[in-house]
Amino acid sequence: MDALEMQSRIAALEARLAEERQAREALAEELDLLRAVIDEMPVGVMVEDGSGRTRMYNAQMRAIAGEPGARPIFVSDGVSPAPPERDPTRRALAGEVVDNLESLLGATAEGGEGTWISQSSRPLRGADGAVRAAVTVTRDVSEHKDILRELDEAIVASDDEKRALIDRLEAGIDALSTPIIEVWDDVLALPVIGAVDDRRGAEITSRLLDAVVSRGSRHVIIDWTGVDTMDTNSARHLLDLVRAVELVGAECILTGIRPAVAVSLLHLDVRFEHLRLLRSVKYGLRHCFARLGRRAG
Numbered sequence: 001m002d003a004l005e006m007q008s009r010i011a012a013l014e015a016r017l018a019e020e021r022q023a024r025e026a027l028a029e030e031l032d033l034l035r036a037v038i039d040e041m042p043v044g045v046m047v048e049d050g051s052g053r054t055r056m057y058n059a060q061m062r063a064i065a066g067e068p069g070a071r072p073i074f075v076s077d078g079v080s081p082a083p084p085e086r087d088p089t090r091r092a093l094a095g096e097v098v099d100n101l102e103s104l105l106g107a108t109a110e111g112g113e114g115t116w117i118s119q120s121s122r123p124l125r126g127a128d129g130a131v132r133a134a135v136t137v138t139r140d141v142s143e144h145k146d147i148l149r150e151l152d153e154a155i156v157a158s159d160d161e162k163r164a165l166i167d168r169l170e171a172g173i174d175a176l177s178t179p180i181i182e183v184w185d186d187v188l189a190l191p192v193i194g195a196v197d198d199r200r201g202a203e204i205t206s207r208l209l210d211a212v213v214s215r216g217s218r219h220v221i222i223d224w225t226g227v228d229t230m231d232t233n234s235a236r237h238l239l240d241l242v243r244a245v246e247l248v249g250a251e252c253i254l255t256g257i258r259p260a261v262a263v264s265l266l267h268l269d270v271r272f273e274h275l276r277l278l279r280s281v282k283y284g285l286r287h288c289f290a291r292l293g294r295r296a297g
Contacts (some may be wrong), residue, residue, distance in 0.1 A: 037285065042181050044138035047124070048089050055133065064115060064140050065105055071115075072106035078114070092121035092134035102141070116142045178204050180211045186218040187288045188250075189281060193226030201237035205244055212250050219291065220245050221284040225256030230264040242275060251291070252276065255284045 035056075038045050044061030046068075048054050054068055065071055073082040084090065088098040098121040105115040121136040178200075181189045190208055212220060222241065227234070238254075245252040253276045257265070278284045 033289075037183070040183055042179065044136075044140075046089065046136045046138070047133055048093070048136075049133040050093060050131065056135075061138060064117060064138055066108065071108065074104040074106065074114070076102045076104075078104045088119045088121035089134050089136045092123045092136065093131055095123050095131055097122060115140060116145045178207070180208060182215065182217075183221070183285065184288070184292075186216070186292060187221065187285070188212065188215070188217045188219070189221045189223060189284075191223045191226060191281075195227075195229070196234045196237045198233070198237075201234075201240070204237075205241050208241065209244055209248055212245060212248050217250055219251045219253065219288040221253045221255055221281055221288070223256040223281050223284070224254065224261065225258070225280075227261055228258065230261045230268070232268055235265060235268050253278055253284045253287060255279065255281050 038056065039058045039060075041058060041060060044064045045056060045058045046054065046061050047056035057068065073087075074080060075082050075086065082103055086101075088101050091098050098119070101119045101121075103117055103119065105117055107114050118139045118141045119136055121134055123131040124133040124135055126132045178190065178192060181191075183189045188208075188211055190204070192204070196204065208220065211217070222238075224238075230238075242252045242254070255278045257277065276287070278287060
């Protein structure tokens with residue numbers, strides 16, 4: 001091998017090493033971003049591998065449950081201790097899919113109240129199909145349990161008390177079914193679930209505008225994954241909501257529009273020219289991060 005050929009091969013190796021280094025750096029950036037986003041999610045997220053090692057435990061999980069194993073767990077009667085084989089993460093590691101398993105976390109202090117939680121778990125499989133880890137999502141449903149308790153109370157209440165309870169319950173259900181989530185600095189997300197009538201449309205618009213103004217948010221992601229159908233009234237509320245958000249100085253991004261809803265919007269002759277439409281919340285977040293990065297730069 002002469003010197004010229006050796007130099008050429010060394011240069012090729014150096015180029016490959018540079019490409020691999022850039023790929024590793026890009027992957028590390030993506031992982032850091034993923035961890036940061038998961039840490040900001042309004043639900044608890046835990047990932048445990050097959051050896052029982054906790055690989056991820058986000059901030060909301062700590063806020064709900066404390067450190068792993070720190071609080072006793074009871075079954076849905078709120079009294080009986082939960083047996084180990086009931087644990088959703090353990091079941092997912094065995095290959096089982098677990099949905100909405102309700103439990104009570106014991107109080108953190110004597111005389112305090114416990115926390116009602118709902119957990120869903122999924123096995124994470126490798127390329128060979130073997131279960132490598134399990135992811136468990138935990139939601140604090142104490143507020144939901146309080147609403148159910150108030151519904152029971154409404155049954156035996158007077159007419160005036162019933163009306164007041166119903167008003168409170170409607171407001172609570174609206175807040176639960178359309179939560180406004182601050183997913184990042186300057187970025188709000190609003191997942192819409194179900195039909196939007198006049199009362200609900202006005203409530204959503206009022207709450208969202210208050211949140212945008214009070215938090216000074218620059219971007220709002222409105223996710224319509226939970227909307228199965230769209231009529232003229234719902235379409236009008238959607239467009240009014242987008243215009244209202246833009247009037248208070250924030251960019252509005254629509255995500256998760258289902259095929260059936262897209263066809264309905266076309267039949268209703270809804271104009272899309274001024275709307276920012278993206279496939280999912282993930283793509284909406286990428287768009288927001290890019291815009292915020294440009295401003296920061």
